[in-house]
Amino acid sequence: MSSPSGNIVSLSGVAKSYGAVRALVGVDLLVDAGECLGLVGHNGAGKSTLMNVLAGTLVPDRGSIVVSGGDRTANYKVSLAHDLGIRCVFQELSLCPNLTVAENARIFHPNLKGWGWRGRAGRMIIGKLDEIFPNHGIADDDVVGDLSIGKRQMVEIARAFTVTDEPLHLVILDEPTSSLDAVTAQQLLTFMRKVVGEGRSCILISHLLGEILGYSDRIVVMRDGAVVAEKPAGAFDRNSLVAAMGDVADEDKIEAHERIEKARGETPVVVRACPQTAGNGRELIAHKGEIVGLAGLAGHGQTRMLLQIYDAVGKRTASTDVAGPVSLVAGDRQTDGIFHLWSIGQNVTVRSLRSMVRGLLIDPAREKAQAEEWKDRIKIKTPDMANNILSLSGGNQQKALFARALGSDAEIVLMDDPMRGVDIGTKLEVYDLIRQEAEEGRTFLWYTTEMDELHNCDHVYVFRNGRIVAELSRSELTEEKVLQSSFEESAAS
Numbered sequence: 001m002s003s004p005s006g007n008i009v010s011l012s013g014v015a016k017s018y019g020a021v022r023a024l025v026g027v028d029l030l031v032d033a034g035e036c037l038g039l040v041g042h043n044g045a046g047k048s049t050l051m052n053v054l055a056g057t058l059v060p061d062r063g064s065i066v067v068s069g070g071d072r073t074a075n076y077k078v079s080l081a082h083d084l085g086i087r088c089v090f091q092e093l094s095l096c097p098n099l100t101v102a103e104n105a106r107i108f109h110p111n112l113k114g115w116g117w118r119g120r121a122g123r124m125i126i127g128k129l130d131e132i133f134p135n136h137g138i139a140d141d142d143v144v145g146d147l148s149i150g151k152r153q154m155v156e157i158a159r160a161f162t163v164t165d166e167p168l169h170l171v172i173l174d175e176p177t178s179s180l181d182a183v184t185a186q187q188l189l190t191f192m193r194k195v196v197g198e199g200r201s202c203i204l205i206s207h208l209l210g211e212i213l214g215y216s217d218r219i220v221v222m223r224d225g226a227v228v229a230e231k232p233a234g235a236f237d238r239n240s241l242v243a244a245m246g247d248v249a250d251e252d253k254i255e256a257h258e259r260i261e262k263a264r265g266e267t268p269v270v271v272r273a274c275p276q277t278a279g280n281g282r283e284l285i286a287h288k289g290e291i292v293g294l295a296g297l298a299g300h301g302q303t304r305m306l307l308q309i310y311d312a313v314g315k316r317t318a319s320t321d322v323a324g325p326v327s328l329v330a331g332d333r334q335t336d337g338i339f340h341l342w343s344i345g346q347n348v349t350v351r352s353l354r355s356m357v358r359g360l361l362i363d364p365a366r367e368k369a370q371a372e373e374w375k376d377r378i379k380i381k382t383p384d385m386a387n388n389i390l391s392l393s394g395g396n397q398q399k400a401l402f403a404r405a406l407g408s409d410a411e412i413v414l415m416d417d418p419m420r421g422v423d424i425g426t427k428l429e430v431y432d433l434i435r436q437e438a439e440e441g442r443t444f445l446w447y448t449t450e451m452d453e454l455h456n457c458d459h460v461y462v463f464r465n466g467r468i469v470a471e472l473s474r475s476e477l478t479e480e481k482v483l484q485s486s487f488e489e490s491a492a493s
Contacts, residue, residue, distance in 0.1 A: 038216030043395025097145030
């Protein structure tokens with residue numbers, strides 16, 4: 001079914017509050033047919049709240065919703081949005097982890113029924129995966145919960161672009177590349193432009209400003225629940241876009257976060273680990289006070305290495321030796337990071353409770369003091385640390401996980417692609433913290449899918465097929481070398 005001409009969506013005066021917190025304060029938004037609208041703003045600016053309203057998962061306190069020329073404000077919900085051709089890929093993935101890839105496609109398209117529905121659903125979703133992400137390595141009978149977070153994100157994206165009897169006019173992509181490596185991210189963005197060229201529309205939300213500037217037709221900037229700027233993409237550059245977002249960061253400050261290279265071996269080795277893959281003699285070594293990067297295409301053993309190190313604490317195995325307590329900052333915060341029923345403060349302090357025991361009980365005053373200290377230090381955006389962790393935006397939830405790790409006694413911090421969906425201002429604040437902690441002797445092992453983040457590291461190991469295939473010093477590090485090593489069966493250091 002072809003897309004309509006004119007406006008796909010027109011939101012007017014949309015407002016939403018959570019108690020005293022005003023998430024949206026009267027937002028107007030237009031999306032035209034055949035355009036990619038870039039939507040940017042810091043964590044907590046209201047982007048995801050606005051997209052939840054548009055997707056029908058959230059009812060606004062006031063405002064109107066017009067879709068394809070019709071006022072849909074009354075009784076607007078997910079099923080109606082879907083029938084009108086609006087799909088959303090949420091930052092926090094919504095797949096059912098206990099079902100297969102094909103079964104998740106069937107849930108999205110209930111008209112896939114009758115004899116042989118499973119085969120039809122499987123062919124449909126795998127066909128779309130093949131179209132968007134060639135060589136994705138996903139099968140229709142894979143259980144979603146067994147897939148890496150990157151592959152789960154690929155399935156959710158592909159599912160949003162599948163079509164049966166319903167139309168497809170607008171796909172909302174909320175941080176769609178946050179768990180994808182450089183290659184799969186490029187595949188997605190290229191496909192998105194192809195879809196837009198065919199007359200459909202996309203809303204792209206990303207904290208990677210290069211993606212917004214390079215792939216959007218028009219850019220809307222949000223701050224504190226309101227739209228503060230709206231221009232054609234060509235009217236922005238990186239500096240003017242950052243300025244519109246209200247951040248003090250600029251290119252010079254970003255470049256200042258790159259660490260000055262220092263010689264290895266001046267401090268003791270605190271981690272020595274060899275991937276548990278046959279036929280590989282190269283090992284990962286981290287010295288006290290170093291920031292060590294883990295690079296390469298997603299799903300090639302970086303997370304497995306971090307978990308191997310985490311599991312080796314207090315033990316000495318043939319493949320892994322860890323000298324000191326360890327904390328892990330999970331990238332998949334919903335599955336591996338946050339405690340959903342706990343408060344923000346409890347999520348921050350749980351790693352440090354042993355140090356807060358007075359007598360036989362935890363001292364609530366010390367627990368509250370640590371939570372408040374880290375609220376201020378890492379700028380967690382909340383009026384009350386006693387609020388549930390899910391009251392925070394995704395980026396602020398990730399701040400809480402950093403606070404948990406950095407506020408603990410851990411001498412070694414493992415970071416599993418932790419900057420998913422985190423805005424540039426928050427990233428710079430966290431980079432500062434990491435540098436300060438490293439200067440004081442704390443060691444960081446940092447897996448990241450963002451090439452720019454590797455420049456914060458002292459030394460980088462590149463992974464392929466579960467093995468370390470290259471190691472690069474700061475002076476040797478280039479995107480070309482990382483990608484070349486990622487694709488070569490064997491690479492020299």
